Amino acid sequence: MTERFYPRYSGLANGCETRVMMFVTPSDPHSPAAMQINPPFGYSKIVPLYRNSRVRLPQPGQLPPFVTQTNAVPITYTEFAAAGRDYPLVFISTDQEKTFSPVALIGIAGDENLFVKNGAWAPNVYIPAYVRRYPFCMARVTLDAQEQADRLTCVEKDFLPDNEGEGELMFDESGNALPAWQPIAQLMEEYERDLERTREMSNILRDYALFEPFTLQATLKDSGPLNLTGMYRINEHKLESLNAAQLRNLMKKGILGRIYAHLLSIDGFGHLLARKAGTLGD
Numbered sequence: 001m002t003e004r005f006y007p008r009y010s011g012l013a014n015g016c017e018t019r020v021m022m023f024v025t026p027s028d029p030h031s032p033a034a035m036q037i038n039p040p041f042g043y044s045k046i047v048p049l050y051r052n053s054r055v056r057l058p059q060p061g062q063l064p065p066f067v068t069q070t071n072a073v074p075i076t077y078t079e080f081a082a083a084g085r086d087y088p089l090v091f092i093s094t095d096q097e098k099t100f101s102p103v104a105l106i107g108i109a110g111d112e113n114l115f116v117k118n119g120a121w122a123p124n125v126y127i128p129a130y131v132r133r134y135p136f137c138m139a140r141v142t143l144d145a146q147e148q149a150d151r152l153t154c155v156e157k158d159f160l161p162d163n164e165g166e167g168e169l170m171f172d173e174s175g176n177a178l179p180a181w182q183p184i185a186q187l188m189e190e191y192e193r194d195l196e197r198t199r200e201m202s203n204i205l206r207d208y209a210l211f212e213p214f215t216l217q218a219t220l221k222d223s224g225p226l227n228l229t230g231m232y233r234i235n236e237h238k239l240e241s242l243n244a245a246q247l248r249n250l251m252k253k254g255i256l257g258r259i260y261a262h263l264l265s266i267d268g269f270g271h272l273l274a275r276k277a278g279t280l281g282d
Contacts, residue, residue: 036142037154041074042066042130046139046154051175054167055135056159061120064134068116071107073128077197079104080258082126084265086115088272091202091211091232091262100202100211100232102262104128105272108226114275129191135159136184138192151192201255208246210234210259218273233266234259 039046042064049055067073072092075083080102083089087104094101106113115122135156141148161167170181177185205211212235216228239259242250250256 037152038140038142039154040137040139042070042134043137043156045157046137047157047160049136049153049155049170051171052169053155054161054165054169055155056161056167057180058135058159063116063119063121064131067106067121067131068113069111071110071112072103072105074130075102075104075128076191076194077201077254077258078194079126079128080261083128084261084268086125086268087265088268089262089265091205092230093232097206097211099199100206102198102202105269108228108272108276114272129187129194133184133187133191136188138188153188201253201258204249204253204255205234205259208238208242210238212238216269218269220273220277222277228269234263236263 037046037048043066075089080089083104087106089102089104091100091102093099106115108114115125121127135158137154138151139154141152159167168180169178170184172178211232213229214231214233216231218226218228220226247256250259
């Protein structure tokens with residue numbers, strides 16, 4: 001029996017523009033209840049991060065719950081080299097090929113992560129920034145039926161302590177970032193800026209008509225044949241047919257190197273299948 005497979009992810013396909021990091025203050029006339037906050041893929045219940053909020057920061061190595069329930073994690077422009085060494089990198093589209101987004105495949109079935117075991121990510125393997133920024137995120141906000149230009153800094157509600165005095169403050173009384181918040185803010189700001197380059201890269205590749213759908217066929221000893229579908233890759237023949245100006249643009253913007261990292265990473269499907277079969281150790 002053939003199993004049809006689709007990367008189970010729908011997060012970056014639209015609206016990856018860079019936004020200003022925005023906070024809600026206790027005196028804000030619009031309460032969180034009046035806002036429609038759209039959580040990113042994998043997040044459960046997010047709430048605005050106030051400057052006087054205390055947060056229970058994750059323990060070292062603690063992973064978000066969603067990483068065990070998905071087979072694909074979004075990656076961005078600057079992650080191609082590092083992520084491509086450990087995962088197959090492919091593109092997906094959730095809007096009938098209007099936009100495309102790069103993801104790292106971490107599983108075969110729709111709800112498995114072959115790189116997580118006993119609550120820990122496999123050692124010596126790159127962990128995408130999308131995972132590392134959790135439980136924080138930048139969320140789109142709709143206020144009075146109007147989507148706001150800036151994104152709101154949010155945190156998973158479960159990481160806000162119930163008892164007063166628990167958790168860590170992110171800002172001092174003057175609103176200045178404390179040491180606990182500084183590396184988080186840097187990661188999130190870099191990630192948001194990188195989304196813009198990711199969006200631009202994907203749009204250029206689309207405009208140059210370089211994407212092609214592809215299917216990977218494999219046979220596992222215990223589960224029979226598999227058809228891995230719903231993925232896109234760069235068509236090398238079309239790449240070779242680009243004119244000089246288009247190739248210069250890809251080189252100038254650093255996209256050409258990402259293309260080759262993507263194409264080389266597809267060989268990693270063999271390692272992914274070996275993990276699925278249990279023949280590849282961590």
